[in-house]
Amino acid sequence: MxxxxxxxxxxxxxxxxxxxxxxxxxxxxxxxxxxxxxxxxxxxxxxxxxxxxxxxxxxxxxxxxxxxxxxxxxxxxxxxxxxxxxxxxxxxxxxxxxxxxxxxxxxxxxxxxxxxxxxxxxxxxxxxxxxxxxxxxxxxxxxxxxxxxxxxxxxxxxxxxxxxxxxxxxxxGAEEHDRAVAVISHAPHVTAAAVAARLSEASDTALGLSGQGVRDVTRIAAGDPSLWTGILAGNAVPVAEVLEAVVADLSAVAGSLRAFAGEGTAVGGVTELLERGVRGTGRIPGKHGGPARTYTVVQVVIGDRPGELARLVQAAGETGVNIEDIRLEHAPGLPLGAAELYVQPEAAAALADGLRERGWHLPV
Incomplete structure (x- = not known):
């Protein structure tokens, strides 16, 4: 700069x-x-x-x-x-x-x-x-x-x-700001911490089965507790209101699931929350703050070795396809994992073909 x-x-x-x-x-x-x-x-x-x-x-x-x-x-x-x-x-x-x-x-x-x-x-x-x-x-x-x-x-x-x-x-405005961050930052941190807290009591067997999903949900829960206590205390009422709404949703879903397990009744309340979740996720702004975009994921097997990710990125660049995002998922107990390359849907086939031509293994 x-x-x-x-x-x-x-x-x-x-x-x-x-x-x-x-x-x-x-x-x-x-x-x-x-x-x-x-x-x-x-x-x-x-x-x-x-x-x-x-x-x-x-x-x-x-x-x-x-x-x-x-x-x-x-x-x-x-x-x-x-x-x-x-x-x-x-x-x-x-x-x-x-x-x-x-x-x-x-x-x-x-x-x-x-x-x-x-x-x-x-x-x-x-x-x-x-x-x-x-x-x-x-x-x-x-x-x-x-x-x-x-x-x-x-x-x-x-x-x-x-x-x-x-x-x-x-x-x-200050009040509007505090209500906004309660929804997009502060309450999500507390809910992530609540999920992560369950892991502290989970068995080693359960943790050994964990994948990228639980890592995605709990990543922000690793934040400094003393720092976050001060933040939450400073925005207590707006955060409490959001958490109360989340608790109400979760309580309703829990009730539906218990009813389903006991009597085999419909779980429409569960589906309704999941659908609202999809709609909410779709409203999150996309790259550079623009409209949310749906990307196609191209999975590539990658070794857990120094320089391997850099080699993959270089190979992807040689195909002429822009990589919008990258995520890594490691295979438990094995010296390899999967790199998930997020690209525009129309570019996925060209990227996959180009990587295969350069010797990379892509799961079918």
Missing amino acids: TPIEGATIGSVVVVGTGLIGTSIALALRQRGVRVFLADRDAAAVRLARELGAGEEWPSDRTVDLAIIAVPPRYVAQQLLDLQKNDAARVYTDVASVKVLPLGQAVQLGCDLSTYVAGHPLAGRERSGPAAARADLFLGRPWALCPSAENTAEALETVQELVTLCGGNAVRI
Whole structure:
């Protein structure tokens, strides 16, 4: 990436060098922005610096933008402390809830004219600076929740931050934001954790039978519990409402299944939920935020050896077919697995034929 012509952000301080904060720092460094780092955890700052995310912040240095990357309940106090020291001309945060920090900022008497609440909707199940990536925000939505007090300069500066990081700014009210993330992020994390919790009690035999399906459903449950407890507490009511609706659906399905097992009655309630699930999945935006697309999967047997996946990707590239997504499924107890290549339906046959010609084995 190159600097944006006419950019006004020359220097920033990132307060909080976890996954999101360090990823922002890395993205800004690629754009030629001078980045300072601050965190209560000196080891986290040191690691972020070693990763090339920036330099340690001298607290008397004033910057163009302060980015507060701390848990939701600490955002407002951190904002107040920074503003008291005139740390920056504009301030923003990246917490995943917005009503709580905005409300606390008002109570503490923070200057809302220079503070624009934000939330990049990007992340990973891993946490900490070691998991950071400069490309984490490319093409991802970045919610901005402006208040009536915001100056035009503050809004423009935070919008520029999003552009520098490669994100897509979406303006949304704080309450609407929190209800939205309850549906698309917070409640799904809890339900994934509930499914994963059953695995902690499962037998070794059952776990030995597990495949990609259970990995897909439970992947996000590996997130840091202490971090997620803070997020969920900050958005408690909207998340509780979504979970109550999920519980009602599951209870109805459980009742239908018990009735079916006992009397052989119809399980229409089960089918109805499964059909709603298909419709809901179909509404998730597709690649680059566009309409959802249905891809064809081409399965390829792949050895569990260094360089094998790179060799497969190169071979696929030689066929001239664009790979939309890749997933790997390992065969238990065997030094091989299956690579699932997701492509446009009209390109599947050409990819399959091209890979076979290059010596790859595709299951029939």
